[in-house]
Amino acid sequence: MIRIQRLTKRIPGGPKILHEIDFEAYPGDFIAIKGSSGSGKSMFLKCLSLQEKWTSGKFKFDGVDVFESGLKGKLKVKREIAYLEEKPYLYPNKTALKNVIIGSVSQTPAWRRWTGMMRSDDYMGGMDMIEKRGLIDKAHQKAGTLSGGEQQRIAMARALVHGAKVIAVDEPVTGLDPHTAEDVLKELKHLCTEQGVIVVAVLHQGDWAERFADRIIGLNKGEIVIDIRGRRMTEREKRLLD
Numbered sequence: 001m002i003r004i005q006r007l008t009k010r011i012p013g014g015p016k017i018l019h020e021i022d023f024e025a026y027p028g029d030f031i032a033i034k035g036s037s038g039s040g041k042s043m044f045l046k047c048l049s050l051q052e053k054w055t056s057g058k059f060k061f062d063g064v065d066v067f068e069s070g071l072k073g074k075l076k077v078k079r080e081i082a083y084l085e086e087k088p089y090l091y092p093n094k095t096a097l098k099n100v101i102i103g104s105v106s107q108t109p110a111w112r113r114w115t116g117m118m119r120s121d122d123y124m125g126g127m128d129m130i131e132k133r134g135l136i137d138k139a140h141q142k143a144g145t146l147s148g149g150e151q152q153r154i155a156m157a158r159a160l161v162h163g164a165k166v167i168a169v170d171e172p173v174t175g176l177d178p179h180t181a182e183d184v185l186k187e188l189k190h191l192c193t194e195q196g197v198i199v200v201a202v203l204h205q206g207d208w209a210e211r212f213a214d215r216i217i218g219l220n221k222g223e224i225v226i227d228i229r230g231r232r233m234t235e236r237e238k239r240l241l242d
Contacts, residue, residue, distance in 0.1 A: 001026055002048075002166065002198065007057035009047055017043045018222045021057070025166075027196040030189055032209030034226070035219035035241050041202045044219065045168040048200060049083035050074055081166040082159030086174055088151055092144030096135065099143050100126040100158045129157040133187065149180035153187060160191075166198040167191070173208060185212045
C-alpha cells in the first residue's frame with residue numbers, strides 16, 4: 001500500500017511543481033495520471049519513486065514511514081517502486097536477457113551492472129520473466145534492435161525480476177502504433193489483475209486511461225482536480241485539465 005500526504009515539490013529558487021498532493025494506492029490498482037504539459041504529471045512519478053527529492057510531505061509504503069526510517073526506507077522504495085521513463089533506458093549493446101538480469105541503476109549494485117555477471121538462477125529467472133512478457137524469441141537479441149513496445153516490456157521484466165511491486169511509468173505508449181500500444185497496456189493491466197502489482201501511468205493522450213485504468217487522477221498546475229473511479233471523464237472534467 002502507498003499513502004502520500006501533502007506532497008509538495010518546489011524547484012529551488014523557482015515555482016511549486018506539486019502542491020500538497022494526497023494519494024493512496026493498493027495492490028492491483030491501475031491508476032492513470034492525466035493533465036496538460038507542465039501540470040506536474042512526470043514530477044509526481046519521479047517523487048513517488050524517489051527519483052526527485054520532496055520539498056515536504058509524508059510517505060508511507062507497506063506500512064513503513066519512508067522518511068522517518070532513513071536510508072533503509074528510501075532503498076526499499078527505490079527497489080520496489082520502479083520508474084520507467086517514456087523511452088526506457090536499456091543498455092543497447094547488451095541482450096534483452098542481460099538487461100533484465102543486470103537491472104536498473106536503482107535496483108542493483110554498480111559492480112553487477114558493470115560486469116554483467118550471471119548465476120544460473122539469474123539466467124532462469126530472467127528467461128522466465130521475459131517469456132511471461134511474450135518475448136522469449138528476443139531474449140538474446142541486442143536491446144538496441146528491439147521495437148519501442150518490446151523495449152517497454154523488457155523494462156517491465158527487468159523491474160519485476162528485481163522485486164518491483166509498483167511500476168510508475170511515464171507515457172508508455174507514446175510513439176507506438178495503436179496495436180502495440182494496446183499490447184503494452186494489456187500487459188500492464190495483467191500485472192495488476194494477476195500479480196497484484198500497482199501501476200501508476202501517465203496516459204495523457206487519447207482514451208487509453210478510460211479504457212484501461214481503474215482510476216483516473218487529473219492534475220492542473222500541480223494540484224489534483226479530478227479523482228474518479230470506474231467511469232469515463234465528463235466534458236467538464238476534461239476542461240479542468242486544460
